[in-house]
Amino acid sequence: MSDAKKVGPSQVIERILTLELVRVTERAAVAAARLRGQGNEKAADQAAVDAMRRELNRLPIDGTVVIGEGERDEAPMLFIGETLGNGSGPKVDIAVDPLEGTTLCAKDMPGSVAVMAMAEGGTLLAAPDVYMHKIAIGPGYPTGLVDLDASPEDNIHALAKAKGVPPAEITALVLDRPRHTDLIAAIRRTGAGVRLISDGDVAGVIFTTMPEETGIDIYLGIGAAPEGVLAAGALRCIGGQMQGRLILDTHEKRDRAAKMGVADPNRRYLLDDLARGDVVVALTGVTDGALVKGVRFRRDTVETETIVYRSHTGTVRRIQAEHRDFEKFHLT
Numbered sequence: 001m002s003d004a005k006k007v008g009p010s011q012v013i014e015r016i017l018t019l020e021l022v023r024v025t026e027r028a029a030v031a032a033a034r035l036r037g038q039g040n041e042k043a044a045d046q047a048a049v050d051a052m053r054r055e056l057n058r059l060p061i062d063g064t065v066v067i068g069e070g071e072r073d074e075a076p077m078l079f080i081g082e083t084l085g086n087g088s089g090p091k092v093d094i095a096v097d098p099l100e101g102t103t104l105c106a107k108d109m110p111g112s113v114a115v116m117a118m119a120e121g122g123t124l125l126a127a128p129d130v131y132m133h134k135i136a137i138g139p140g141y142p143t144g145l146v147d148l149d150a151s152p153e154d155n156i157h158a159l160a161k162a163k164g165v166p167p168a169e170i171t172a173l174v175l176d177r178p179r180h181t182d183l184i185a186a187i188r189r190t191g192a193g194v195r196l197i198s199d200g201d202v203a204g205v206i207f208t209t210m211p212e213e214t215g216i217d218i219y220l221g222i223g224a225a226p227e228g229v230l231a232a233g234a235l236r237c238i239g240g241q242m243q244g245r246l247i248l249d250t251h252e253k254r255d256r257a258a259k260m261g262v263a264d265p266n267r268r269y270l271l272d273d274l275a276r277g278d279v280v281v282a283l284t285g286v287t288d289g290a291l292v293k294g295v296r297f298r299r300d301t302v303e304t305e306t307i308v309y310r311s312h313t314g315t316v317r318r319i320q321a322e323h324r325d326f327e328k329f330h331l332t
Helices: 009-017 020-033 041-056 102-106 152-163 178-189 201-207 225-238 251-259
Strands: 062-067 091-100 113-120 131-137 171-175 193-197 218-224 241-246 279-285 302-310 315-323
Touching: 020 041, 020 091, 020 113, 020 279, 020 302, 020 315, 041 091, 041 102, 041 113, 062 225, 091 102, 091 201, 091 225, 113 201, 113 225, 131 201, 131 225, 152 178, 152 218, 171 178, 171 201, 178 193, 178 218, 201 218, 201 225, 218 225, 225 241, 225 279, 225 302, 225 315
Parallel strands: 062 091, 171 193, 171 218
Antiparallel strands: 091 113, 113 279, 131 218, 131 241, 279 302, 302 315
């Protein structure tokens, strides 16, 4: 192929991600949605994984999963280091969560999504599947307004001052986990409110970018690292600030991280450290939620709703689709 005909990573991402990546998350969402409310988290997760892998392997990319869930979950997953695509295109990094909110799907509760990010090779944080301390706020605030190493009280007061409201008008989003008992108490001591969620912290971080609609001003707490990188990718596209630190609290985790290039186990990652370059994130609803509607199975159609974020252009596309070809979802 001549140089004139070579296509760079950004051009390929532009070409495929507006529709082809939507198809990837659509397939995963529909596969998982068939098992909504069945109480079987692993089966729903596996269905989403299989569908996402199948569709990714059809794309003209030489992709590597740099953020996945194959190291922690017992269910087979799209694992870190797995290569995807048909190998005919440029190298790209892939971060995946084929079914974020497996419990939400199994119980048919709001907020379960299929989500993935893709970026030029070497631009997404490559890290083991561990937990991560996170803090995030939406756009429009001075850089460094909040800090992962500051106390919850200091962060709430700083955010309230910048917003021009008393702390009582700030709402923090926190995963409802025993590990967050002290964090929740500290937030409430400022007078701020706390909204607890059972799962779904990719959407939780994105909520901070639309406080008028969601009522959420700040995300705080510990969640999974894959979701942290995916959320950072979305913030790169729509604005906001985020910091994270991997929780490498055992020798085994530190060794795994070192093999993946993490030289400083205590490093505080800023937004551009988590996701840089040209990033695209696609997110399709499995169950109804604040961001997107869940899959609808009609007599003659399957309906999906997807949001696609692209950092290079700052574009957010919302795609509502009616599918009449059931074979592509393996529903026949």
